[in-house]
Amino acid sequence: MFDSLKGYREIPIGGTIPKGATALLNKTGDWRSKRPIYSSENCIQCMFCYVFCPDMAIMVENGQMVGINYDYCKGCGICANECPGKKGVKALIMDEEEKFRKGEGK
Amino acid sequence: MTQIVATTGNGAAAYAMKQINPDVCAAYPITPSTQVMEDFSEFVHDGIVNTNLVTVESEHSAMSACIGASAAGGRVMNATSANGLALMWEMLYIASGMRLPIILTVVNRALSAPINIHCDHSDAMGARDSGWIQLYSETAQEAYDNLIQAVRIAEHPDVLLPVMVNFDGFITSHSIDRVDYLEDEDVRKFIGEYKPKLPLLDVDNPISMGLLALQDYYIEFKKQQQDAMARAKEIIKQVAGDYKKQFNRDYSLYEKYNFDESDMAIIALNSSAGTIKYMIDSYKAKGINLGLLKLRVFRPFPTEELVEELKSKKVICVLDRSDSFGAQSGPLLAEIRSAMYNLDKRPFVYGKVYGLGGRDLEENHIDSVYGEMDAYVKTGKVPPVCEYITHRD
Numbered sequence: 347m348f349d350s351l352k353g354y355r356e357i358p359i360g361g362t363i364p365k366g367a368t369a370l371l372n373k374t375g376d377w378r379s380k381r382p383i384y385s386s387e388n389c390i391q392c393m394f395c396y397v398f399c400p401d402m403a404i405m406v407e408n409g410q411m412v413g414i415n416y417d418y419c420k421g422c423g424i425c426a427n428e429c430p431g432k433k434g435v436k437a438l439i440m441d442e443e444e445k446f447r448k449g450e451g452k
Numbered sequence: 453m454t455q456i457v458a459t460t461g462n463g464a465a466a467y468a469m470k471q472i473n474p475d476v477c478a479a480y481p482i483t484p485s486t487q488v489m490e491d492f493s494e495f496v497h498d499g500i501v502n503t504n505l506v507t508v509e510s511e512h513s514a515m516s517a518c519i520g521a522s523a524a525g526g527r528v529m530n531a532t533s534a535n536g537l538a539l540m541w542e543m544l545y546i547a548s549g550m551r552l553p554i555i556l557t558v559v560n561r562a563l564s565a566p567i568n569i570h571c572d573h574s575d576a577m578g579a580r581d582s583g584w585i586q587l588y589s590e591t592a593q594e595a596y597d598n599l600i601q602a603v604r605i606a607e608h609p610d611v612l613l614p615v616m617v618n619f620d621g622f623i624t625s626h627s628i629d630r631v632d633y634l635e636d637e638d639v640r641k642f643i644g645e646y647k648p649k650l651p652l653l654d655v656d657n658p659i660s661m662g663l664l665a666l667q668d669y670y671i672e673f674k675k676q677q678q679d680a681m682a683r684a685k686e687i688i689k690q691v692a693g694d695y696k697k698q699f700n701r702d703y704s705l706y707e708k709y710n711f712d713e714s715d716m717a718i719i720a721l722n723s724s725a726g727t728i729k730y731m732i733d734s735y736k737a738k739g740i741n742l743g744l745l746k747l748r749v750f751r752p753f754p755t756e757e758l759v760e761e762l763k764s765k766k767v768i769c770v771l772d773r774s775d776s777f778g779a780q781s782g783p784l785l786a787e788i789r790s791a792m793y794n795l796d797k798r799p800f801v802y803g804k805v806y807g808l809g810g811r812d813l814e815e816n817h818i819d820s821v822y823g824e825m826d827a828y829v830k831t832g833k834v835p836p837v838c839e840y841i842t843h844r845d
Contacts, residue, residue, distance in 0.1 A: 352670035359612065359680075360551035361665050361673050364650055364659035 378421030466491030475526030525651025548583025553606030584725020623741035770803035781838035
């Protein structure tokens with residue numbers, strides 16, 4: 347199942363990654379089991395999610411939170427936990443990833 | 453010009469380290485290797501070396517500090533024995549897996565329990581699968597020369613593996629021996645400057661080390677290590693050739709003593725080879741020929757070379773100064789017998805476990821071994837494949 351990956355002669359020795367920022371070359375969110383769902387109507391643009399995200403999965407444009415980068419989100423749920431929402435309704439809630447992988451989500 | 457001194461094996465190892473002048477050493481004392489770092493710490497205190505000597509709280513930490521320093525791009529050395537090496541065990545695999553050319557002096561000592569501070573090879577043999585190159589030394593002189601060559605071997609771009617230099621606790625580490633030191637300048641030139649390919653402290657070129665590799669990549673990195681070990685055999689020979697050219701001192705994968713003259717040979721590691729050579733000389737005076745093959749390099753194991761040397765013998769006795777409890781034999785015999793198995797016609801290969809916990813190998817023990825080998829050649833009487841000697845019944 348790994349036949350398409352590089353052979354042992356082609357990879358750097360000792361497991362060393364010989365340059366920086368290689369996460370940009372790999373989508374590292376593929377093992378997420380829960381997915382944060384963003385509802386902009388409940389967002390007050392407090393940026394808590396952006397600050398607390400341990401990765402860089404909160405997408406920001408012109409100083410505004412605009413959504414989640416699912417290529418890198420690991421589904422830890424910290425953003426949803428921290429989200430204050432609007433009038434008691436959160437802008438970020440966690441849902442089962444499985445639903446979306448099967449195309450069953452909304 | 454060289455300088456001939458009377459010193460201990462530990463003193464010679466410390467002096468080699470002085471001349472190598474590593475960037476970082478981590479020290480945690482354990483008998484019988486303590487004196488290596490004790491002597492070396494005086495060189496550090498007196499400003500004779502530029503080494504950053506890190507005093508740590510255990511051997512696990514010592515090897516961890518060495519790994520960090522080596523990853524950072526330093527030339528790194530350390531010394532330990534027995535339970536100290538055992539406590540490093542987890543980190544030994546990380547050093548080799550990260551391909552860090554650390555040099556470790558291992559002064560061979562028995563493992564507890566019962567507590568014993570004297571020589572056997574259980575410590576090093578416990579680490580034989582850890583991915584470290586293992587060199588063995590009969591004398592203080594060999595310990596010194598092996599350490600200097602170890603730097604070149606470990607740091608060679610085709611190798612990049614850590615190296616253990618072994619010599620026998622107390623027998624070699626604490627006995628006064630004649631040692632011929634090279635000039636500081638000659639050692640410096642021989643080992644050259646260490647230029648790490650990917651140092652962690654090169655902030656302009658950020659890298660990541662010690663990462664995760666699961667089912668998708670782990671075995672590829674292990675295959676790299678196995679190939680590096682195979683290449684190391686050639687590099688060890690090249691470095692020995694260079695050492696001979698520059699200093700006229702002869703080293704190889706193994707040393708033969710009266711070996712080609714006899715169809716019987718004993719194989720041994722470290723200081724026992726001295727006892728066996730003494731006995732070979734006394735037999736020779738009586739017109740009897742017995743051969744010795746003293747293995748210098750146990751990892752990488754020089755299979756092809758040994759098979760070529762041993763195939764025409766009639767009988768081989770392998771002496772193991774450690775045991776693998778529940779196995780067919782000690783580790784050295786197991787390896788040699790396995791190497792010989794695919795030959796159509798092969799000598800009878802058997803062996804002994806001897807000298808555990810520092811028990812002496814005496815003249816009468818070699819006499820018994822010779823008697824068995826002689827009886828096998830003359831009458832075909834087959835001795836047991838492996839048994840203990842030097843113990844009381």
